[in-house]
Amino acid sequence: MSVRSGSVSDRTPAHLPVSLCAISGFYRMTFYWHLNRISDCVWPQGRDLKNVSILCNYIYLQKLELPYNKIKDLSCVSHMPYLITLDASHNQLTDFFGFQPPKNLKEVNFSHNQMTAMKDLSAYSSLTKLILDHNSFSVIRGLEKCKRLSHLSLAHNNISRIRGLDHLPLRELCLAGNMINKIENLQTLHNLQVLDLSCNRIQSLTGLQNLRFLGTVNLESNLITEIKEAAHLHDLILLREINLLKNPVQDHDDYRIAVIFLLQHLILLDKQTVTAEEKVAAVNKYDPPLEVVAARDHMTHLVYQLMQPQVIFDSTLPSLDAPYPMLVLTGPQACGKRELAHKLCQEFSDYFAYGACHTTRGPYFGEEDGLDYHFVTEEEFHNMIQMGQFIQTMQYGGHWYGLSRESIERVAREGLACCVHMELEGVFSLKNSYFEPRYVLLIPSVVDNYVLFLKARGFYSNAQMETAVSRIDLYARINRERPGFFDSIIPCDDRAEAYRSLKQLVKEYLGLEEHSGGDTTGELPAASATESTDLMDSYSRNYQKKIQANMTPQRTEMASNHRRLQQIREALSGKSPGAYAELFQRSVPAAPSSLASQSHPPAGPSSSPVRPAGLSAPNLSEDSSSEESRASSGLSMRSSAGVFSAESPARGSDAGSGPNIEPLDISMLGQDRDSLRGLTPDAPRPASDRVSPTHPSSPGRPGANVKPVLPPIPSGRKTNDSGSKQ
Numbered sequence: 001m002s003v004r005s006g007s008v009s010d011r012t013p014a015h016l017p018v019s020l021c022a023i024s025g026f027y028r029m030t031f032y033w034h035l036n037r038i039s040d041c042v043w044p045q046g047r048d049l050k051n052v053s054i055l056c057n058y059i060y061l062q063k064l065e066l067p068y069n070k071i072k073d074l075s076c077v078s079h080m081p082y083l084i085t086l087d088a089s090h091n092q093l094t095d096f097f098g099f100q101p102p103k104n105l106k107e108v109n110f111s112h113n114q115m116t117a118m119k120d121l122s123a124y125s126s127l128t129k130l131i132l133d134h135n136s137f138s139v140i141r142g143l144e145k146c147k148r149l150s151h152l153s154l155a156h157n158n159i160s161r162i163r164g165l166d167h168l169p170l171r172e173l174c175l176a177g178n179m180i181n182k183i184e185n186l187q188t189l190h191n192l193q194v195l196d197l198s199c200n201r202i203q204s205l206t207g208l209q210n211l212r213f214l215g216t217v218n219l220e221s222n223l224i225t226e227i228k229e230a231a232h233l234h235d236l237i238l239l240r241e242i243n244l245l246k247n248p249v250q251d252h253d254d255y256r257i258a259v260i261f262l263l264q265h266l267i268l269l270d271k272q273t274v275t276a277e278e279k280v281a282a283v284n285k286y287d288p289p290l291e292v293v294a295a296r297d298h299m300t301h302l303v304y305q306l307m308q309p310q311v312i313f314d315s316t317l318p319s320l321d322a323p324y325p326m327l328v329l330t331g332p333q334a335c336g337k338r339e340l341a342h343k344l345c346q347e348f349s350d351y352f353a354y355g356a357c358h359t360t361r362g363p364y365f366g367e368e369d370g371l372d373y374h375f376v377t378e379e380e381f382h383n384m385i386q387m388g389q390f391i392q393t394m395q396y397g398g399h400w401y402g403l404s405r406e407s408i409e410r411v412a413r414e415g416l417a418c419c420v421h422m423e424l425e426g427v428f429s430l431k432n433s434y435f436e437p438r439y440v441l442l443i444p445s446v447v448d449n450y451v452l453f454l455k456a457r458g459f460y461s462n463a464q465m466e467t468a469v470s471r472i473d474l475y476a477r478i479n480r481e482r483p484g485f486f487d488s489i490i491p492c493d494d495r496a497e498a499y500r501s502l503k504q505l506v507k508e509y510l511g512l513e514e515h516s517g518g519d520t521t522g523e524l525p526a527a528s529a530t531e532s533t534d535l536m537d538s539y540s541r542n543y544q545k546k547i548q549a550n551m552t553p554q555r556t557e558m559a560s561n562h563r564r565l566q567q568i569r570e571a572l573s574g575k576s577p578g579a580y581a582e583l584f585q586r587s588v589p590a591a592p593s594s595l596a597s598q599s600h601p602p603a604g605p606s607s608s609p610v611r612p613a614g615l616s617a618p619n620l621s622e623d624s625s626s627e628e629s630r631a632s633s634g635l636s637m638r639s640s641a642g643v644f645s646a647e648s649p650a651r652g653s654d655a656g657s658g659p660n661i662e663p664l665d666i667s668m669l670g671q672d673r674d675s676l677r678g679l680t681p682d683a684p685r686p687a688s689d690r691v692s693p694t695h696p697s698s699p700g701r702p703g704a705n706v707k708p709v710l711p712p713i714p715s716g717r718k719t720n721d722s723g724s725k726q
């Protein structure tokens with residue numbers, strides 16, 4: 001075959017070798033000989049070829065490549081029934097498929113021609129790949145019967161609407177550089193993996209949400225403005241790559257991190273790799289895990305507290321062996337925890353008092369300031385935060401809630417244990433503090449009843465109720481996934497029954513009643529018990545794991561080191577001269593616990609033998625664990641003494657040394673050294689802050705106001721509110 005002035009002539013021997021190159025000047029034409037017949041014809045580019053009619057004689061051609069010529073007529077293809085691949089790109093063709101259909105034609109490239117209208121391609125049903133870029137098509141049509149078409153490109157045409165593609169098995173679709181302003185009619189393209197809609201006028205990503213296999217989307221140079229549009233792609237779990245470059249949405253400050261948050265499976269965003277750091281930052285910013293929220297909350301209050309003149313809250317100062325006793329009732333909104341807390345404090349008024357939180361929400365009918373909450377304005381609340389007055393805060397339903405140190409101290413000064421209620425976030429935050437409360441989860445096990453109850457209350461909007469209900473799962477999940485997180489779980493479907501269980505628990509905990517011999521499960525109504533089996537089982541499991549965790553050598557060792565360090569500091573500061581002697585000689589009480597027993601139980605309501613305190617049976621074993629484990633649990637908490645120590649980032653490097661502490665100890669406490677040793681707040685405390693020892697042999701808490709607070713308290717509730725030493 002030879003080429004003469006823009007046409008192909010037939011002088012080609014029929015028995016060409018496997019690859020024949022007819023080279024004349026720059027011309028190069030390759031034929032592939034196959035089974036004694038020319039099967040492929042690849043014409044060199046840019047040769048201004050116009051007439052290819054001679055190819056009619058090459059009926060066995062399977063591959064025909066004629067790009068970059070000036071061909072206007074391809075009717076010769078009608079004589080190539082075996083043709084599989086045709087590349088006639090960059091020519092001057094105006095006729096769309098202007099030839100009889102080769103039965104097996106699979107791949108066609110007509111890009112960069114002058115075609116204006118698509119026609120019915122029913123006869124080309126073998127087509128798998130069709131490239132029609134840079135023509136002048138304005139409507140997509142005629143492809144309905146192309147049931148094998150997996151790759152279609154119509155870039156840079158005049159298409160303004162996406163249509164005519166229904167149910168095609170397309171895996172790749174390119175409609176870049178058109179005039180499309182809406183993503184539509186793609187929902188039946190179930191196989192679509194790669195979509196290019198760049199350089200259009202698209203404003204919204206709606207219309208992509210059903211393309212389950214979509215892995216790559218190019219939307220560069222469109223008109224997407226809102227970050228939230230990315231949410232339409234949220235459920236496309238195979239989406240790995242998206243390009244939103246040159247869209248107005250890029251102007252948002254948090255654009256990248258927000259998109260990464262919404263599309264967490266992404267590997268490439270705007271042609272840049274999405275790093276693990278970016279993913280973590282995105283989650284921490286928009287949906288921080290509970291621990292992160294709690295850590296931030298705790299850090300905020302700690303820092304603000306450090307910025308204030310230091311105060312020693314002697315009533316609840318962290319102790320080595322017996323942390324200040326506190327009971328936290330937690331559970332979803334309106335699960336009854338507040339009501340139960342009040343009831344408990346009323347009935348056990350010699351032991352517990354209600355710790356009222358602060359809130360910025362207005363009082364409901366019947367609520368009293370100072371009794372249910374301290375109702376404050378948003379401004380007051382934020383002032384309190386900045387004054388370092390809170391231990392934890394959280395926002396719920398658009399309002400702030402916070403537990404102030406003073407609320408707890410007020411109760412503690414009376415010699416009582418503080419009983420509070422709060423949501424899960426509060427619990428997470430409180431767990432970062434030096435307090436070591438017992439946490440009782442009150443959880444609805446029959447959701448319908450809970451919903452009825454919420455409705456009956458009449459306070460809540462549908463959205464609020466939905467939130468409350470959805471949080472049941474959150475509580476259940478935390479309980480399942482975090483062994484030991486809650487000390488006890490009580491189903492609260494039946495309030496009276498729940499109170500009975502709580503009461504029983506507290507009695508055992510206070511040593512007022514023989515332990516029932518089992519966990520709370522035994523106390524539950526049959527129906528609830530079955531429904532909450534999961535919770536109860538996991539509680540038992542939790543408990544074991546918690547004990548084990550406390551007993552691990554690392555923790556025990558750390559606790560021991562901490563304890564010695566603290567003793568040394570206190571000895572140096574003069575707070576506890578006998579620290580070393582005490583450390584080695586002191587006999588640790590049999591069962592110190594968060595609601596610790598006194599070493600000398602008094603007569604009265606609690607004259608029964610003092611039993612190891614705990615909220616439920618398994619807790620008994622916790623509290624009777626080894627001294628080291630007790631020390632561990634006592635010292636693993638963050639000590640408020642740390643406020644004055646080198647651990648505090650806000651202080652100088654020598655801040656932790658003993659001598660630096662001394663002035664603070666004395667002046668801040670406003671009492672002499674004796675009062676720091678072996679004194680109890682149970683004795684009446686006059687306004688002058690006089691304290692009197694009642695348990696000189698108590699192991700006490702070095703540096704703290706040693707008070708075997710609970711249980712039991714023989715003289716009952718203290719009437720003399722002496723105030724904390726500040």
Ligand SMILES: Nc1ncnc2c1ncn2[C@@H]1O[C@H](COP(=O)(O)OP(=O)(O)OP(=O)(O)O)[C@@H](O)[C@H]1O
Nearest residue numbers: 333334335338357394396401402403421422423426
């Ligand atoms: N300091 C706090 N930290 C975290 N959560 C808190 C705090 N104080 C209160 N909460 C919780 O915030 C939620 C909303 O409290 P609020 O009193 O407004 O609701 P409620 O409808 O009266 O529900 P409830 O009867 O449970 O108190 C409740 O679950 C409550 O326990």
